[in-house]
Amino acid sequence: MPSFPNVRLASRPLHFIYLCDCSGSMAAQGKMQALNQAIRQSLPGMARVARENPEARVLVRAVRFADRAHWHIATPTPVEELQWQDLQAGGVTAMGEALDLLAEQLASPPMEERALPPVLVLISDGQPTDDFETSLGRLMRQPWAQKAVRLAIALGHDADLEVLQQFIGPDPSSGQAPGTVPAGGVPAGEVPGASGEMPRHAVAGAGRSDRSPRRPLQASNATALAQYIQWASTAVVGAASMPASRVGDGQGGTSGAGNIPLPDLPPTLLDPVDDIGPVVW
């Protein structure tokens, strides 16, 4: 039987890395279980997005941090092969050390010569107990960390939003840049297309929500957590791996704001009161 030549589109790796707070406080109110559930439940959707984006090889890893930070999943694992082992809570919050582990892995090598922007998701319910700022500075000297899409999810009301915002970088829509993110020390041309600008939040047209993926996403219950995790592992992975349809900004052209335009947050989370009702939770 004649058939199309056995060739396929060349792909680039897309590293997706969870940084999960496993401090003792995560044991309260079932937060640890909720996070394990949320990540496990999100994997089929993530695998589906990976399948729809043949330009990307989606590879997942995870760091857990409590008294110390460890690689929970050390090997970059294709999402369809991933089996999520439950995280256990107990200890303090060595968030800085987690960033150190991340920084080592985002250096080139071990990072590939060519890749898609990594996606880093930091999930925490508390305050770092080690030297977070020094570690963040070290991390942000890595070109791949600067190019990464950095998201943060605040669990409950005790999370340190300031710290999470520092991890994300300044939110351009807030007008006041919280914290100071160390500027990149990359010589121009080191990573082509380098841009210090942060992605602009794509929902500007809606213009009524104070929620933005450029700020810590505040999950006050298990449903919200699951939806944020699902959003990060599907919509954001899609945006980082294959460009989606673009909408104009009224000035013509797609302005070069940011290195990856972030997708809208799910409508249920954007504005739970005004839009899709609070029916589900």
Add this chain to the structure above:
Amino acid sequence: MTWILPEGASLSFEGLAEPVLIVRGLGSGSQGQVMEVQVAGERLALKWYFPACIARDPNLERRLGEAIRATAPSDSFLWPIALLRPTPGSQAQLRTRSGGFGYLMELRPREFAGAVEHVAGRLELSLRSVLLACLHLADAFHALHSKGLCYKDISLGNLFLEPGSGQILICDNDNVDVDGRDLGSVLGTPGFMAPEILMGRARPGAASDLHALAVLIFRLLTRHDPFRGQLELAIRCLDEPARRRLYGEDPVFIFDPLDHRNRPDPEHHAAALLTWPIYPAELQALFVQSFGPGLRDPARRALTGQWQRALARCLDQRQLCPGCGQENFRDGELVAPAAACWHCGSPLPPPLVLVVPQGEVVAAAGTTLHRHHFDPLHPPQGDAPLAELVAHPSDPAILGLRNRSGSVWRAVLNQGEALEISPGRSVNVAALAQVLTPEGPITPQRRCPPSPM
């Protein structure tokens, strides 16, 4: 998944006599959600928009209404059938306060797979099916543009194809607009957007559709991207600014005959290097044109009619390798022996051709004859075949010509004997001197290479 229209609900919409049963959610995207619904006993799809999508595209409802009134340009579009707005009574059942609207369309049949499945190498299909899909695509855009409309956002994501027949379906027809009017906010999808759109020098329309169409056809034919060559390898992090440079600021076609900066890399871009030489020069020339002068000057992009002709002609030149059975496409004159088979390297013999009023068609199992082979005024199309070349069921070496028209043919055999070929019957091409069909004659001719002096 939270569905705006609750599964199982029976909702009333303005202007509809009967309520619509929401059967189940089919999918959720950046713009909204698609539900399977039942309307008056018929299963249809209903796309419902997110409030944020409606808010940033104020003319969406107007465009949809106009598209519905204009009706589908061809069968290849999953076109909007009706615009639905909830009645005040059913508003309360919707999981959104702002109500909003959606539109009905046909359900996409199961046998259609996303074009991305083909590009990812996960579909088994023939080169002929892929070329037919491209021909249907060119045909669909020809019909759309002929109505004065433009699509604005064609990409791999909204194209579906049926691997066996090469039939296509184009989805997401909600950006369709009157060309030049620009009542929309969509710009296109990076990688498919014309450089002048990506760089903000122009707004999307029929001219930028022609660029996106060329990209899409290239990606279907090669499973590769026309702008990813050496210049892509120089990019470490393939992000938005990098894509902007690759596709907007300084796009260079990987097979540009004059500019060699972006040639494919043998290791990373093997697909392009293997597939590109398979296609005849006439087809290659349209890419060189669209991705050369056409990049800077939209008026110089290959037109839908040119794609239709070149693709149809490529299908006519299809020859199966006697060594491995693979599909080859002969270049130019059908007399000379062609180069070796791209797959196994066997030399390709001079082909048996069918002479028809409008050209010559290489006789190869699977090839079909259409109205445009007989009628000079009929545009090249890939559907409704009048005749098909078929292998004999028990001896595949015997090639037959099957009558797929509705009328009886008269066949004259080599010995002068005449007989009738009813619709559905096949006649052995080797025994055939000529077939007379109501559309015109079909005459087999064995092409011999010129004998050496």
